Amino acid sequence: MNSRIIVSFILLVSIASSCKIESAKNKSNSKPKKGSVEIEADKFKNPIMISAADPWILQKNGIYYFTHTTGNSIKLYRTKNIVDVVNAESKVVWTPPPTGMNSKQIWAPEIHYIHGMWYLFYAADDGHNKNHRMWVLENTSSNPLEGEWTDKGKMMLPDDKWAIDATMFEIEGQLFCVWSGWEGDENVSQNIYISKMKNPWASEGERTMISSPEFEWEKKKIKLELPVVNEGPAFLKKDNQLFIVYSASGCWTDDYSLGILATRVDADLMNPRSWVKSKEQVFKKNPDGKAFGPGHNGFFKSADGKEDWIIYHANPESGQGCGAYRSARIQKFGWKPDGMPDFGDPVSLDEYLKAPACYDF
Numbered sequence: 001m002n003s004r005i006i007v008s009f010i011l012l013v014s015i016a017s018s019c020k021i022e023s024a025k026n027k028s029n030s031k032p033k034k035g036s037v038e039i040e041a042d043k044f045k046n047p048i049m050i051s052a053a054d055p056w057i058l059q060k061n062g063i064y065y066f067t068h069t070t071g072n073s074i075k076l077y078r079t080k081n082i083v084d085v086v087n088a089e090s091k092v093v094w095t096p097p098p099t100g101m102n103s104k105q106i107w108a109p110e111i112h113y114i115h116g117m118w119y120l121f122y123a124a125d126d127g128h129n130k131n132h133r134m135w136v137l138e139n140t141s142s143n144p145l146e147g148e149w150t151d152k153g154k155m156m157l158p159d160d161k162w163a164i165d166a167t168m169f170e171i172e173g174q175l176f177c178v179w180s181g182w183e184g185d186e187n188v189s190q191n192i193y194i195s196k197m198k199n200p201w202a203s204e205g206e207r208t209m210i211s212s213p214e215f216e217w218e219k220k221k222i223k224l225e226l227p228v229v230n231e232g233p234a235f236l237k238k239d240n241q242l243f244i245v246y247s248a249s250g251c252w253t254d255d256y257s258l259g260i261l262a263t264r265v266d267a268d269l270m271n272p273r274s275w276v277k278s279k280e281q282v283f284k285k286n287p288d289g290k291a292f293g294p295g296h297n298g299f300f301k302s303a304d305g306k307e308d309w310i311i312y313h314a315n316p317e318s319g320q321g322c323g324a325y326r327s328a329r330i331q332k333f334g335w336k337p338d339g340m341p342d343f344g345d346p347v348s349l350d351e352y353l354k355a356p357a358c359y360d361f
Helices: 003-029 082-087
Strands: 056-060 063-067 074-079 089-094 104-114 117-125 133-139 150-154 163-171 174-181 189-199 202-211 228-238 241-248 257-264 292-301 308-315 327-335
Touching: 056 104, 056 292, 056 308, 063 082, 063 104, 074 082, 074 104, 089 133, 104 163, 117 163, 133 163, 163 228, 174 202, 174 228, 202 241, 202 257, 241 292, 257 292
Parallel strands: 189 228, 228 292
Antiparallel strands: 056 063, 063 074, 074 089, 104 117, 117 133, 133 150, 163 174, 174 189, 189 202, 228 241, 241 257, 292 308, 308 327
């Protein structure tokens, strides 16, 4: 066995070991931070972080990268034990300029690794919601908590309309962006749009609307003048099937929930007829489990690559709306015989869950 293989093996063993013991070490040697989850051996209870709306996790090489909406900056966490993320290494990697079109209302950051570089996508405006657009940061360092985040500016999306919650995915060498936007310049309906991308900050061609609020469960709101909502799209793939899981109804309601669009890898993703929408929610409130308005989800794999997990936010009590009560929660999910994901119900805050699996040798 050559030295390079030996070093790689030692590194993987280190990752596997620390995945299991990191939380115990933190609990015994340091005072847990506010919002720390309840951990017992390799089990935990949700939430993994309180006051953490629009949470996002990317797992790469056994390391989890976590971020969420703060409103005034972008903060990254880096850990081998995602259930103890509140005690993880963290850093504010970007703060907005004092004025300008990306200076206020910093929403829903997502970290992606694309073509060997790190990208952060976030929504921002100048203090006026009508001016919300998507923005991009780039980092060439191997560790996104190090190096320099370069401002790539505003995403050049088709029509330059109101846009939030952009996410990226690549299929057969083609990069796509999916986001929540307005058809025109008035806040009547938030729809889900897709566009091909020539790079992580510039589109090519037109945008296509693949979903708009049409079912009653997508149109819940507390005031007549408020818009109907589809937002927070997240990409999911299994074998030759593709899914966009999105949030429906206003986040200000207890009925904020998840819907799903399904298609196939070989379909024309820019054709709205290629996407089939479920007529029912696939994830909704669980009052007995203290999960109201569950939504704005993402997906990640366990460190061993064998388990599928969903991350989302929810309120612990009814009527708490879009504020700071939203907490970040994770749970493992499975698959139905027809190939559709099976998320079940939001797990109760009183229930212990087995932590995501480490590397398996």
